[in-house]
Amino acid sequence: METTTRYRTCPLCEATCGLEIETHGRTITSIRGDDRDPFSRGYICPKGPALKHLDTDPDRLRRPMIRRGTTWQEVGWDDAFAEIDRRLPALRATHGKDAVAVYLGNPSVHALALTLYSRALLRVLGTRSIFSASTVDQMPKHISAGFMFGLPLSIPVPDVDRTQYLLILGADPVVSNGSLMTAPDIRERLRAIRARGGKIVVVDPRRSRTAEDADVHHFIRPGTDALLLFAIVQTLFAEGLVRLGHLAEHTHGVDRVAELARPFTPDAVAPVTGVPADVIRCLARELAAAESAAVYGRVGTCQQEFGTLASWLVDVVNALTGNLDRPGGAMFTRAAAGAANTHGTPGRGKGFQTGRRTSRVRGFPEVMGELPCACLAEEIETPGEGQIRGLITIAGNPVLSTPNGYRLARALAGLDFMVSLDIYLNETTRHAHVILPGLSPLEQSHYDVALWQLAIRNYARWSPPVFAPPADRPTDWEVLLRLAAIVLGQGPAADTAALDDFVARQQVGAALHVPALAGRTPDEIMAALAPRRGPDRLLDLMLRTGPYGDGFGARPDGLSLAVLEAHPHGVDLGPLEPRIPEVLRTPSGAVELAPDPIVADVPRLRAALARKPNGLVLVGRRDLRSNNSWMHNVENLVRGRERCTMQVHPEDAAALGLVDGAPARVRSRAGTIEVPVEVTPAMMRGVASVPHGWGHDAPGTRMAVAAAHAGVNCNLLADEEALDPLSGNAILNGTPITVEPAH
Ligand SMILES: Nc1nc2c(c(=O)[nH]1)N[C@H]1C(S)=C(S)[C@@H](COP(=O)(O)OP(=O)(O)OC[C@H]3O[C@@H](n4cnc5c(=O)[nH]c(N)nc54)[C@H](O)[C@@H]3O)O[C@H]1N2
Ligand SMILES: Nc1nc2c(c(=O)[nH]1)N[C@H]1C(S)=C(S)[C@@H](COP(=O)(O)OP(=O)(O)OC[C@H]3O[C@@H](n4cnc5c(=O)[nH]c(N)nc54)[C@H](O)[C@@H]3O)O[C@H]1N2
Ligand code: SF4
Ligand SMILES: [Mo]
Numbered sequence: 001m002e003t004t005t006r007y008r009t010c011p012l013c014e015a016t017c018g019l020e021i022e023t024h025g026r027t028i029t030s031i032r033g034d035d036r037d038p039f040s041r042g043y044i045c046p047k048g049p050a051l052k053h054l055d056t057d058p059d060r061l062r063r064p065m066i067r068r069g070t071t072w073q074e075v076g077w078d079d080a081f082a083e084i085d086r087r088l089p090a091l092r093a094t095h096g097k098d099a100v101a102v103y104l105g106n107p108s109v110h111a112l113a114l115t116l117y118s119r120a121l122l123r124v125l126g127t128r129s130i131f132s133a134s135t136v137d138q139m140p141k142h143i144s145a146g147f148m149f150g151l152p153l154s155i156p157v158p159d160v161d162r163t164q165y166l167l168i169l170g171a172d173p174v175v176s177n178g179s180l181m182t183a184p185d186i187r188e189r190l191r192a193i194r195a196r197g198g199k200i201v202v203v204d205p206r207r208s209r210t211a212e213d214a215d216v217h218h219f220i221r222p223g224t225d226a227l228l229l230f231a232i233v234q235t236l237f238a239e240g241l242v243r244l245g246h247l248a249e250h251t252h253g254v255d256r257v258a259e260l261a262r263p264f265t266p267d268a269v270a271p272v273t274g275v276p277a278d279v280i281r282c283l284a285r286e287l288a289a290a291e292s293a294a295v296y297g298r299v300g301t302c303q304q305e306f307g308t309l310a311s312w313l314v315d316v317v318n319a320l321t322g323n324l325d326r327p328g329g330a331m332f333t334r335a336a337a338g339a340a341n342t343h344g345t346p347g348r349g350k351g352f353q354t355g356r357r358t359s360r361v362r363g364f365p366e367v368m369g370e371l372p373c374a375c376l377a378e379e380i381e382t383p384g385e386g387q388i389r390g391l392i393t394i395a396g397n398p399v400l401s402t403p404n405g406y407r408l409a410r411a412l413a414g415l416d417f418m419v420s421l422d423i424y425l426n427e428t429t430r431h432a433h434v435i436l437p438g439l440s441p442l443e444q445s446h447y448d449v450a451l452w453q454l455a456i457r458n459y460a461r462w463s464p465p466v467f468a469p470p471a472d473r474p475t476d477w478e479v480l481l482r483l484a485a486i487v488l489g490q491g492p493a494a495d496t497a498a499l500d501d502f503v504a505r506q507q508v509g510a511a512l513h514v515p516a517l518a519g520r521t522p523d524e525i526m527a528a529l530a531p532r533r534g535p536d537r538l539l540d541l542m543l544r545t546g547p548y549g550d551g552f553g554a555r556p557d558g559l560s561l562a563v564l565e566a567h568p569h570g571v572d573l574g575p576l577e578p579r580i581p582e583v584l585r586t587p588s589g590a591v592e593l594a595p596d597p598i599v600a601d602v603p604r605l606r607a608a609l610a611r612k613p614n615g616l617v618l619v620g621r622r623d624l625r626s627n628n629s630w631m632h633n634v635e636n637l638v639r640g641r642e643r644c645t646m647q648v649h650p651e652d653a654a655a656l657g658l659v660d661g662a663p664a665r666v667r668s669r670a671g672t673i674e675v676p677v678e679v680t681p682a683m684m685r686g687v688a689s690v691p692h693g694w695g696h697d698a699p700g701t702r703m704a705v706a707a708a709h710a711g712v713n714c715n716l717l718a719d720e721e722a723l724d725p726l727s728g729n730a731i732l733n734g735t736p737i738t739v740e741p742a743h
Contacts, residue, residue, distance in 0.1 A: 001025040007034055007568040008463030010048045011110045011441045012627055014451050015177040015184040017044045018569060019051070021442075021466055028052040028442075028466075038572045039459045043185030045177060046625050046637065051441060053634040059703050060423050061437035062470075070700060072425070077473055080434055081482055081492035087417045087433070088486060091390045101129035101380075101388045103373065105396020106137075106628055109450045111441070112535045114421075116449070117480035118394055120503050124484045128357060128366075129388050131373040136402050137299060138180055139367055139727040140307035146352030147595035148315060149332075150585030152368055154341045156315060156330035157181045157454050158294035159576055160189045163328040164198040165290035167283065169225050169314070170300020170733075172208040176622050179298050182448070182455035187213070189456075199290075201283065203228065203275070204300060205619055206647070206689055207682040219684040222619050223734035224273040225297065226306040226605050228280060229313035230264035231273075235284035236320050237261060243288070245322035250581045253594030257316060260594065260602050263609065272611050274684070287321045292328025294318065300619070303732035307724040309605055312598050319593060324580070331576040332583045336460040336549075336559055337542035338449040341583050343514070349585025354597070354726070360386045364728050372728030373402045374720040380411040389416040392483070395438065399427040400629040400695055403718035403730045404670045409698075421479065424630065425702035427695065427713075438476050442466040447539050447564075460548075461570030462539070462561060477534045497533070504529065504537050511541055516551030528552050536561060548573060601726055613686065616652065618668070618717060619733040621689045629693035632706040644694040644711025645678035648739075652686065653679045656739050663742035666690075668735050671716035674742045688737065690714040 003024050010017045018037030022030045031049040035042035054060065064080030065072045075083075092100055102122060108114040122130060134142070142152035158166060160183055171179065173186045183189055190213060193200055202211040203218050203225070211217035220228060236242050237258045244251055266277035273280075287293045295317045301310040315324060323329030334342060355365030361378045364371060371379075376398065380388045391412070399405045399412070405427075412418065412431035420432040429435050446463040469475055474482065478496045481503075485494030508525045511517060517525070529537050540561035544550050550558030564571060586592055625637040632638050646664055648656075658664050660679040665672060666688075675690055683689060694711025696703060715732070722731040 003029065006466045008466060009446050009448065009461055010044065010051065011446055012047050012051070013177050014179050014182050015040070015186065016182055016448050016451055016461070017048060017184045018461065019044065019048055023466060026467060028055060034569060036569045037461070039457060039461070039570055040184035043188070047627055047631065050631065050634045050637055053636065054631070055440045055442050057633055059633055060440070061425060061435060064437065065425065065435040067433050078492065080436060081486065083434055084419055084483065085486045085492040088390065088419070089489060091417055092487070095389050096386065097126045098128045098386045099388060100125060100127050100390040100392065101131060101376070102127065103376065103391065103393045103396045103398055104132040105394065105398070106133045107395040110448070111395070111444065111476065112447050112449065112539065113444060113476040113480070114395055116535045116538050117477040121480050121484045121487070124487045129379065130370050131376050132370055133373070133396060133401060134368070134370060135372045135374065135728050136303065136730045136732060138302055139729040140302045140311040140724055141180060142368060143308050143354065143727045144312035144315060144598065147598055148312065148592050149583065150349045150351050151340050152352060153339065153453055154332060154583060154585070155180055155454055156318060156324060156332055157456055158296040159292075159328050159331045160186070160193065160294070160456055161575065163193060163292050163294045164196070165286060165293035166190070166193055166198070166200045167203070167287065167293070167295045168200065168210060168214070169203045169295070169297040170302070171296060171298030172204070172210045172622060174209040174213055175624050180454050181296065182451045199286070205684040205687040206621060208621070218275050218279055221272065221274040221613050221684070222617050222687060223305040223731070224269070224608070225301045225304070226309035226313055227264060227269040227608065228273045228275055229310060229317055230261050230605070231266045231269040231280045232284040232287065232317055233257060233313065233320060234261040234264050235266060235281050236288060239284070241284065241288035242320045243322040244319065245326060246578070247319060247322070247324060247580060247591060250584070250590050251319060252588060252590045252592055256594035256599065257320075260599065263606055268609055272609060272613065274613070287317065292326065293321060293323050294328070294330045296330070300733055302729055304734050305722070305724065305731050306605055306608070307729045308598060308726040309601055316593060319591065324591070325578045327575070332579040333453055333455050333576060334458050334547055334579065335453040335455070336458070336573060337447070337539060337546045339453045339546075341585065342547045344585065346582040347584055348587070348589040351585065351587045360384070364723065367728055372723055372730065373398060374723055374728070374730045376402070377404065377408045377411040377720060380415060391415055391418045393418070393420045393422065393428060393432070395422060397426055397428045397629045400693055400713050400715060403715055403722070403732070404720040405695070405713050405715045406671055407720060421476070424633065426630070427698045427701060430698065430700045436479050439469050440467070443469040444476065445536055449539070449542070457575055458573035459570060460543070460559065460564060460573065462564035464565070475534065500533055504541070507538060507541055511545045514545045514551070516549070516554040517545065520552065525552060532561070597726065604725070616686055616688055616737050616739055618666070618714070618735040618737045619687055619689050620714065621647070621691050623691060626691065626693055632694070632696060632709060633703040635705050638705060638709040642676055644675065644691060646675045647678045647680050647683050647689040649683040649685045650679050650681060652688070653677065657741050658739065659741065664739050665742040666717060667738045668717040668719060669721070670719045673712045673714065673716050675712050688739065692732070
């Protein structure tokens with residue numbers, strides 16, 4: 001057997017690091033960072049090498065499983081599909097399309113096959129009951145981008161490689177490796193800002209790792225970022241510091257924003273936010289004076305009471321200081337494949353809309369075709385027309401990742417039929433009737449269609465599979481197509497090759513509207529894409545009809561999958577460039593700085609000015625060696641001291657009688673947990689922090705390592721009733737709690 005070196009993208013987080021993987025037959029001998037990758041420059045975190053352990057993990061499911069009562073049976077693929085064919089179409093026939101829900105988890109955005117083929121399944125299911133991890137994560141940012149710029153994925157990213165001033169709110173990129181900002185080796189990129197004389201300011205109720213590396217850190221009371229940002233806006237207007245720069249002729253609503261900001265003076269917001277008024281004025285002046293500056297907010301600003309307002313105000317401040325869409329500011333990526341903002345008429349579009357329908361029980365508006373995942377349990381529990389009776393989860397673990405996991409687990413147990421596409425038997429999939437295992441990430445090709453739409457450089461990298469998938473099983477995209485075929489009534493043994501041709505032909509048809517393809521026929525394009533199949537064929541189509549594409553011969557030196565194949569370290573397409581007005585898809589053709597639906601939510605924030613902060617509230621945090629809920633089965637990543645602890649400030653601990661290392665009982669409206677206390681001055685007074693993704697002690701799971709390091713599920717405390725009204729995003733930060741020693 002030969003030793004071979006392969007290059008591929010790490011699929012685990014948004015940093016998309018390039019890996020150099022050495023193999024000997026079917027064995028991985030080493031995984032390191034790819035030094036020749038121009039984007040990630042050899043950087044990896046401890047999770048990258050853990051791909052080897054994921055690949056070999058004996059607990060990782062390799063054969064389908066069927067549950068009868070509490071007994072699981074490994075079965076062949078044909079038997080698994082036959083079981084689904086027996087139960088799923090019947091359920092739809094009796095109870096209707098909406099009775100079958102889908103939950104899409106985070107890894108479904110990181111896997112090419114799941115990203116491209118889940119859509120095909122959703123289309124044939126025709127269900128309105130669609131849920132995803134987006135509503136416990138970034139939905140507020142999609143809304144603000146959608147209303148301001150016309151498309152929910154037109155999210156400005158901080159130009160970290162050129163900025164001279166970075167204000168970070170509610171993000172800890174040194175630990176999370178960045179989010180809605182694909183920026184491998186972010187720690188070094190942040191260091192470089194300071195090395196070139198720039199400044200980094202972090203606003204966070206916790207002195208995070210990123211805060212430790214910054215010039216300045218300010219504590220903030222959870223959930224009050226919108227107040228702080230509005231006060232910055234108010235100061236910019238009051239002190240005559242507003243400079244729109246080249247955006248002046250492309251921006252609507254500046255006067256309206258000035259009017260809205262009036263009551264939010266630094267003095268008015270200081271007592272509620274906990275940020276002193278002179279600090280807020282100073283932030284406004286520094287942002288206005290900086291040679292270039294970017295404001296960046298992430299989960300701390302989204303998973304909170306005023307998530308959409310905070311997400312909106314981040315970009316309002318970027319715009320008012322002249323930093324939106326300029327080098328060193330907050331800019332729009334021009335992605336090589338799949339970006340809606342590189343298609344259609346440049347500069348104008350239909351705009352963005354929510355609430356085309358509402359959830360059945362609580363009447364929550366749909367956003368991007370989804371309902372809030374905090375509503376999933378009630379939609380299962382509540383009888384009546386449209387009640388959810390069946391569920392398909394695709395790479396998701398909502399029992400640990402969404403609010404009131406206890407109630408959701410109970411609801412899942414009551415479903416008539418549940419299918420999970422997953423690689424583990426875990427807290428969620430143990431409720432399934434059939435589990436269809438995914439391939440190892442190393443057995444599939446890879447391209448980050450979503451994440452490279454938010455990269456801090458224009459960049460593209462495709463990776464072939466490191467190992468061929470086992471011959472006796474379908475690939476992940478074939479699994480999704482077989483499910484689609486079952487829904488279409490074609491039975492469990494449908495011809496997936498024909499279905500795949502159908503999917504590709506449909507997308508070719510849609511792509512023929514690209515000007516470069518004028519006059520070409522679908523047959524011609526299908527022939528040019530042959531002999532590729534599956535996700536690689538769809539990707540080749542997207543690349544070739546994308547902004548750098550070869551247009552199937554129209555631009556012979558343009559991009560195609562063949563070009564990426566020839567560049568295993570990736571293709572650097574250059575730094576971000578200004579894109580306004582071309583990037584906009586609003587009906588007016590302008591940046592909408594004060595969109596009506598968002599403005600309508602401002603009175604709720606104004607009411608919050610009267611609040612008197614009291615009592616303890618809960619926030620989350622991340623750890624470099626975790627990845628949400630599902631990598632705790634890798635021994636190397638869980639070894640060492642207990643990480644699922646509740647951090648509290650020493651004075652709070654003293655007042656509550658809490659002792660470092662001893663358990664505390666924590667209560668919220670939704671539930672109660674017991675968790676070890678970690679006393680640390682890194683916490684703001686009045687705020688406690690417990691990380692999510694733990695709680696691996698449920699019976700009937702099959703993750704031996706994780707079970708030995710179980711921790712507790714902090715989302716037993718998160719309240720399913722508490723949602724940001726515009727986005728339906730769960731409020732996971734700022735949950736009121738009471739705490740007492742457990743013994
Ligand atoms: N309190 C609190 N809760 C939070 C958060 C927080 O900050 N605080 N963060 C939220 C955020 S940002 C997110 S994104 C969500 C995540 O929420 P989810 O996406 O629901 O949860 P994950 O833990 O990412 O679970 C991923 C699932 O996919 C499976 N899986 C992994 N890789 C593959 C694969 O290649 N194929 C298949 N088929 N399955 C795979 C895993 O076994 C696991 O079951 O959690 C949210 N929950
Ligand atoms: N190692 C690791 N990396 C990950 C993940 C992981 O689980 N582990 N998950 C991935 C996923 S799915 C995502 S979405 C990203 C998330 O990436 P980040 O957004 O960087 O996530 P966190 O590290 O949780 O940082 C959120 C910060 O917000 C703070 N915070 C909480 N509430 C508030 C508030 O109201 N206001 C302000 N200003 N701050 C607040 C918290 O104290 C915390 O420091 O990370 C990704 N990367
Ligand atoms: S930071 Fe770590 S987990 Fe994220 S892509 Fe890089 S190596 Fe993978
Ligand atoms: Mo996330």
